Amino acid sequence: MNVSASIPSLNSPNAQGTPMILDTLPDPAIAGQVCPARTRLQIDLMLLAIEALELGGSEAILSFAEELDLQGIIKNRVNLWRMRASNPMRRAHSRRPLDILEAKALVVIACYIARRLTVVIRQLLTIYQQLAQKQIPPEQNLRLANYLERFRTHFKSRMNSRRSGVLALTSDEKLDELAIDLLGKLLFCTGTAGMQRYWISLFDGEVE
Incomplete structure (x- = not known):
């Protein structure tokens, strides 16, 4: 995927050593500064949609991590997989928490790819x-059909069909609806303050 993320003004770390680009997203008022299950699920689904949009989407995620100076958080493919495995609907679900800094990095990358x-x-x-x-x-439209088919394939291969949330998405029609909904969210992220607004929406009903 021919994408580039040349944003030198936001790449420098702040006084705490955190990439400044992450400071554009506010810290949610949640206990322990770890992400709730719903947040982990939504972030992973957004990344799944990106992978369905572009062959090599996972490589693009790692490439953006490097270009945005986020490789200190998303170090490699295994590290990325472990973060995404925190999604409770995954077959290979890990009880490993996803902390706020990691979630910010994933959202920033997803939004820049969406742009x-x-x-x-x-x-x-x-x-x-x-x-x-x-x-x-x-x-009936080849481009749309390819996206929807790839999304269904990714979802079925990676999500645990015995989870209640997945059981509600067993039909192709339901998965197509989800895939289209995620396209809308990706487009939302490209708008004015879209990244910040999407980030805040991930914690609706979760903040203390």
Whole structure:
């Protein structure tokens, strides 16, 4: 994926050694500064949608971690996998907590990738809306069908089908709805203060 994240003004660490780009996201008022289950789930699903949008999406995540000077938090592929395995719906779910700093890094990367893919995301959503208005199945459009198929494949291979939340998403129709909803969230992240607004939404109902 030909994406680049040249943002030198935000790459320098602050006085505490934390990359300044993470300071653009406020610290939520939650106990222990670790992410609730819902937050971990939503972040992982956003990354899953990115992987479905672009072949090599996981490599792009690691590439952005390096370009945004976040490799001190997201060190390598194994480290990234462990963070995402904190999603309680995963087959390989780990009880390892996801702390706020790690969550910020993942959200920043997801939002920057979304910005680079804004045109693609907007086109897919437009195609979906046009097909829906004409009551034409989404599989009739090759680009949209490819995205939806990849998302379903990723979801089914990585999520635990015995989890109650996954059981509600067993049909292709439900998974397609989720995939489209995630496209909308990715597009939301590209708007004015979208990254900050999305970050805050991840903790709705969770703050003390």
